[in-house]
Amino acid sequence: MINAGTIKLKDDEFAELADIIYKHSGITFSATKKYLLENRLSRRIQELNFNSFKDYIYYLKYDVKKMQEMITLLNLVTINETYFLRERPQMDYLVNKVIPEMISKGKRNIKIWSAACSTGEEPYSIAILLKESGILSKARVDIFASDINTEVLETAQKGEYRTVSFRGVPPTIINKYFEKDGFIYKLSPEIKNMVTFYKANLIDRMASSRVGMADAIFCRNVLIYFDIPAKQKVIDMFYKTLAKDGFLFLGHSETLNKITDSFKMHNFGGGIVYIKE
Amino acid sequence: MIDIQEKNGKTVVYLKGEINAQTGLELKNKVLEIFKTKNFAALSFKGVVYMNSSGLREIIDLLKQSRRDKKELALCEMSKDIRDMFAFTGLDKVFKIHDSESAALG
Amino acid sequence: MNISYKKVSDHLKIFMVQEPDTNDFESLIKIYNETKPVKKVFLDLKNCFYIQSKNIAQLIAFKKTLSKDNVPLILLNLKESVIQVLEITNLLPQFTIQKDYSSYTADELIEAFFDPEIADEVSDFISQNYCEEYKEKLFDALKSEDPVLLEYAIITLGKVHEYDIEELIPQFMNFEVANVQKAAILVAGWLGIYSLKEKIYDFLKSEFIDVAEAAAASISLLSDESDSDKLKDLLESKDERIRKIAAKALSLINDDKSYQFLKNSISKESNESVRAVMVKSLSLFNKPDVADLLIALLKDNSEVVREAAAASLSRINAVGKIDKIMEFCQDKDEMVSFFAIKALGSICKDINCADKLMHIYPGSSTRIKAAIIEALGNIGIDVSDFLYQALDEENEDLRKEALNSLFMINKKMAVTSSKELILKDKSWVVRFKATEILEGEPIESVRDIFKSALDKESNRYVKEKLISLVGDI
Numbered sequence: 001m002i003n004a005g006t007i008k009l010k011d012d013e014f015a016e017l018a019d020i021i022y023k024h025s026g027i028t029f030s031a032t033k034k035y036l037l038e039n040r041l042s043r044r045i046q047e048l049n050f051n052s053f054k055d056y057i058y059y060l061k062y063d064v065k066k067m068q069e070m071i072t073l074l075n076l077v078t079i080n081e082t083y084f085l086r087e088r089p090q091m092d093y094l095v096n097k098v099i100p101e102m103i104s105k106g107k108r109n110i111k112i113w114s115a116a117c118s119t120g121e122e123p124y125s126i127a128i129l130l131k132e133s134g135i136l137s138k139a140r141v142d143i144f145a146s147d148i149n150t151e152v153l154e155t156a157q158k159g160e161y162r163t164v165s166f167r168g169v170p171p172t173i174i175n176k177y178f179e180k181d182g183f184i185y186k187l188s189p190e191i192k193n194m195v196t197f198y199k200a201n202l203i204d205r206m207a208s209s210r211v212g213m214a215d216a217i218f219c220r221n222v223l224i225y226f227d228i229p230a231k232q233k234v235i236d237m238f239y240k241t242l243a244k245d246g247f248l249f250l251g252h253s254e255t256l257n258k259i260t261d262s263f264k265m266h267n268f269g270g271g272i273v274y275i276k277e
Numbered sequence: 278m279i280d281i282q283e284k285n286g287k288t289v290v291y292l293k294g295e296i297n298a299q300t301g302l303e304l305k306n307k308v309l310e311i312f313k314t315k316n317f318a319a320l321s322f323k324g325v326v327y328m329n330s331s332g333l334r335e336i337i338d339l340l341k342q343s344r345r346d347k348k349e350l351a352l353c354e355m356s357k358d359i360r361d362m363f364a365f366t367g368l369d370k371v372f373k374i375h376d377s378e379s380a381a382l383g
Numbered sequence: 384m385n386i387s388y389k390k391v392s393d394h395l396k397i398f399m400v401q402e403p404d405t406n407d408f409e410s411l412i413k414i415y416n417e418t419k420p421v422k423k424v425f426l427d428l429k430n431c432f433y434i435q436s437k438n439i440a441q442l443i444a445f446k447k448t449l450s451k452d453n454v455p456l457i458l459l460n461l462k463e464s465v466i467q468v469l470e471i472t473n474l475l476p477q478f479t480i481q482k483d484y485s486s487y488t489a490d491e492l493i494e495a496f497f498d499p500e501i502a503d504e505v506s507d508f509i510s511q512n513y514c515e516e517y518k519e520k521l522f523d524a525l526k527s528e529d530p531v532l533l534e535y536a537i538i539t540l541g542k543v544h545e546y547d548i549e550e551l552i553p554q555f556m557n558f559e560v561a562n563v564q565k566a567a568i569l570v571a572g573w574l575g576i577y578s579l580k581e582k583i584y585d586f587l588k589s590e591f592i593d594v595a596e597a598a599a600a601s602i603s604l605l606s607d608e609s610d611s612d613k614l615k616d617l618l619e620s621k622d623e624r625i626r627k628i629a630a631k632a633l634s635l636i637n638d639d640k641s642y643q644f645l646k647n648s649i650s651k652e653s654n655e656s657v658r659a660v661m662v663k664s665l666s667l668f669n670k671p672d673v674a675d676l677l678i679a680l681l682k683d684n685s686e687v688v689r690e691a692a693a694a695s696l697s698r699i700n701a702v703g704k705i706d707k708i709m710e711f712c713q714d715k716d717e718m719v720s721f722f723a724i725k726a727l728g729s730i731c732k733d734i735n736c737a738d739k740l741m742h743i744y745p746g747s748s749t750r751i752k753a754a755i756i757e758a759l760g761n762i763g764i765d766v767s768d769f770l771y772q773a774l775d776e777e778n779e780d781l782r783k784e785a786l787n788s789l790f791m792i793n794k795k796m797a798v799t800s801s802k803e804l805i806l807k808d809k810s811w812v813v814r815f816k817a818t819e820i821l822e823g824e825p826i827e828s829v830r831d832i833f834k835s836a837l838d839k840e841s842n843r844y845v846k847e848k849l850i851s852l853v854g855d856i
Contacts, residue, residue: 031847058750083463088433163494164498168432169432182529327668329638330603330636337575358666358695362667365635367572368573
């Protein structure tokens with residue numbers, strides 16, 4: 001709470017800290033995200049009276065309180081960042097490949113579940129890409145979106161965003177689907193109405209009851225917050241919710257390795273997708 | 278209390294001991310003197326152990342005048358506690374503060 | 384829209400289009416050949432929203448063409464979507480990536496205030512390049528109701544000492560949202576608006592601690608001899624956060640009265656985290672009895688107080704107290720020994736200290752050993768034999784620290800050792816440090832070693848570092 005400046009992270013310190021975070025959470029920080037670690041951890045380091053990241057790294061490695069500190073560290077670095085069209089290759093694959101194939105096999109009702117939707121950028125991105133593809137005239141697609149945090153759900157339902165949510169979005173799409181009002185971008189009702197939001201805790205096996213059977217589930221950059229038994233529980237629930245040959249999309253640094261082998265892994269070039277066998 | 282050196286054609290001003298109303302004023306005048314012939318100066322805080330608000334005010338005033346004259350002022354090598362004083366007053370956002378002298382000379 | 388470019392002296396800056404295709408990437412090499420000779424090429428991707436994976440090969444081909452002429456390529460202003468494509472294809476480490484706000488329009492800069500990760504950088508950029516256009520846009524932003532925008536506009540105008548904002552400060556101090564109040568209060572302190580000091584006192588009672596903190600900070604900046612008396616009462620506030628803020632403010636005012644108030648309070652204070660802040664605040668007074676006070680506090684019952692005292696001692700350069708500090712190098716509280724050793728590292732320059740530290744080394748814990756090796760490097764006495772032996776330690780951090788301290792004392796020996804360790808140490812942490820040390824050597828003398836290291840390296844961080852040094856794709 002006491003105001004403090006930023007401590008600079010040296011290259012070797014960055015590598016070691018990124019390695020520690022990766023080993024304990026599966027989250028990778030590339031060198032372009034160095035500033036993020038500086039911004040988020042400087043205050044904590046000063047609270048401990050240290051003035052370098054190196055001393056903090058030794059604290060994490062050798063202090064008697066290291067286990068406790070690891071939790072503090074992970075909480076500080078895992079604040080979830082989301083924006084429109086994040087990890088877009090997966091969404092392109094869903095819209096341009098997975099869904100057309102389902103339709104060609106005669107499917108006319110398709111359900112997609114964004115299981116940890118935060119402020120809504122992910123389900124709305126899928127809705128926008130579906131709309132753009134023209135596929136909606138050939139089948140009915142329902143998008144469900146859930147999160148445990150009611151505050152973010154409120155924002156999602158409002159459908160109002162700021163520039164920071166658009167860090168990878170072509171202006172043509174912004175102009176087509178958002179109305180700019182000062183510094184606020186309001187999502188058009190036609191996209192808003194395509195998504196149904198509800199509150200759910202993924203650890204709860206009833207989390208998918210509103211969805212019923214899903215054909216594709218997105219759950220990206222969330223499993224990293226769970227320990228292995230919890231991960232297994234969530235993945236098991238996803239497995240039961242998915243229809244046969246259904247698709248599960250995880251964040252690109254996440255894996256089902258050592259959690260389950262009931263999914264088939266497929267590399268489509270722009271990333272990995274897991275298919276229910 | 279103030280030592281001035283040229284490093285690769287750039288001026289570094291080494292401060293020592295305590296920065297208060299008197300030494301702060303001295304520092305300000307020295308640097309403004311330098312700015313008569315130079316466009317850049319780095320202030321190294323490596324030897325600074327104490328600083329109070331009157332000293333800080335002189336440094337703010339120095340920055341204000343250098344801005345007006347389009348001169349560049351960089352601060353570097355602050356101990357954690359001195360840096361804390363800048364952060365407490367929000368001035369860490371106002372000054373360019375670098376960890377090392379070489380970073381300040383860029 | 385076509386690719387545009389400009390050449391300023393020997394720097395070439397190329398602006399990529401929104402959704403580039405194969406032809407666009409081909410034209411990069413053409414532009415380069417037409418503008419040759421240049422020393423650096425910047426590819427600005429600010430407008431580029433997506434790079435298809437098939438075009439990435441062309442980008443790499445462009446980089447290769449440039450490196451044949453020894454011209455570095457720097458990518459500017461990448462969108463997250465582009466970074467992700469490079470990340471997924473594992474090519475991110477191949478590129479040097481930078482931000483360059485000079486490509487942004489004034490409106491885009493103001494909008495960037497909403498992106499918390501870059502807002503501070505943008506504010507810095509505006510203040511360094513402050514001009515009439517930016518001034519106008521910032522004052523436009525002040526008409527908005529958005530608290531984030533107001534906060535950054537006020538802070539930025541305060542940074543450039545824009546006196547036209549002075550008359551607006553009272554109005555923003557009364558704004559309903561706390562972060563705007565805070566910004567206005569801080570700027571009042573920076574600009575030295577003494578007439579607002581009385582009003583700022585009211586904000587010490589704010590329910591938002593950040594606002595109260597800013598108020599205390601600005602009062603100290605605007606202080607005269609009467610203010611320490613007024614702030615003293617806050618040392619007895621029921622809110623522990625306020626007591627901490629008061630201690631900080633008094634240490635900034637730094638007059639004799641403030642010193643007495645703090646000294647009296649620390650003995651009465653029962654909350655250990657407040658006392659720790661008071662310890663630090665006291666250490667910022669240039670008084671003869673401070674060092675003894677801090678040394679006495681090394682025996683305090685509270686761990687955080689002991690740690691704060693040790694950390695402060697290492698700052699105040701208590702040269703006269705070296706012997707006393709040495710007594711704490713083997714304290715039962717590891718953090719106290721840690722800071723005591725650090726203190727010695729920054730204060731001592733003589734052989735006695737180095738001897739003492741080498742003497743306690745064998746029986747110490749890993750973290751203390753690492754601190755000792757680091758301190759030996761800082762002391763600067765030639766103990767290369769000791770450090771050379773430490774290169775055989777079982778623990779990776781000790782080997783790494785030993786290599787680093789060796790470098791500070793005996794560069795030649797450190798370089799020779801690094802040439803060996805970069806190839807054969809079993810820990811990547813050590814190999815990384817060895818690479819960093821060799822990075823400072825002339826590239827001709829180490830290129831072959833870097834290449835053989837790269838061939839057998841399996842750790843991603845060391846690999847990325849080596850690639851960035853030898854530019855091998």
